[in-house]
Each structure stands twice: as C-alpha cells, then as structure tokens.
Amino acid sequence: WQLVESGGGLVQPGGSLRLSCAASGFSAGSSAIGWFRQAPGKEREALQCISSTGRESNVADSVKGRFTVSRDYALNTLYLEMNNLAPEDTAKYFCGSWEKSRCPYVSEDFYYWGQGTQVTVSS
Numbered sequence: 001w002q003l004v005e006s007g008g009g010l011v012q013p014g015g016s017l018r019l020s021c022a023a024s025g026f027s028a029g030s031s032a033i034g035w036f037r038q039a040p041g042k043e044r045e046a047l048q049c050i051s052s053t054g055r056e057s058n059v060a061d062s063v064k065g066r067f068t069v070s071r072d073y074a075l076n077t078l079y080l081e082m083n084n085l086a087p088e089d090t091a092k093y094f095c096g097s098w099e100k101s102r103c104p105y106v107s108e109d110f111y112y113w114g115q116g117t118q119v120t121v122s123s
C-alpha cells in the first residue's frame with residue numbers, strides 16, 4: 001500500500017497551496033481517507049476526513065473557511081486546497097486511511113499513513 005503526498009513548499013502569508021495525496025495498493029476507493037498535520041513540538045491535528053461515499057467529517061476549527069478537502073475517486077487521490085495561509089499553518093501535512101468506508105471516530109484508528117509533505121508559511 002502507499003499514500004504519497006505532494007504539493008508542499010514555501011509560501012508567503014496570505015498565499016495558497018494545493019496538496020495531493022495519492023493512494024494505491026489497497027482498496028482506497030472504498031476507504032475513508034483524511035488530511036492531518038503536525039507542527040514541531042505539537043500534537044497531530046486532524047483536518048478533515050472524507051468517507052468512501054463522500055461523507056465529510058467536521059473541519060478543524062483552525063482551518064475552517066480557509067482549507068477545503070476534495071476527493072477524486074477515479075484517481076484515488078485526496079486534495080487539500082489551502083487559502084489565506086498563515087505562519088501558524090507551517091507543519092508537515094500528511095494523509096491517513098484504513099480499509100473501512102467510514103471515517104474513524106479517532107484519527108489514531110487509521111493505520112495507513114503517508115510520509116507527509118512540508119508546508120512552510122513565511123515571508
């Protein structure tokens with residue numbers, strides 16, 4: 001199995017980035033998948049999960065109104081559109097999944113994890 005994130009980089013405050021998470025090697029099309037991030041010295045934060053049927057979990061308050069998660073079932077790819085980025089959004093962003101259709105009640109239940117892509121917001 002594989003979860004491969006891409007699209008990270010250095011961006012100025014107020015800028016935008018689009019991250020991708022490509023899933024393969026397991027029944028990704030029938031599995032829930034979600035975006036997470038972790039900044040140095042901080043706990044992992046769940047951003048949003050999308051089930052295999054398109055049902056979305058709640059969006060983290062810290063990114064509500066600025067980040068949008070979408071999913072391309074044909075490509076087995078999850079996207080994270082990030083707008084109006086701020087320095088506090090600096091973190092490693094990664095995706096998680098499991099072989100169940102629904103999103104987990106706690107993110108730690110996911111057992112497939114990508115290596116992540118670094119996002120740095122700085123002027």
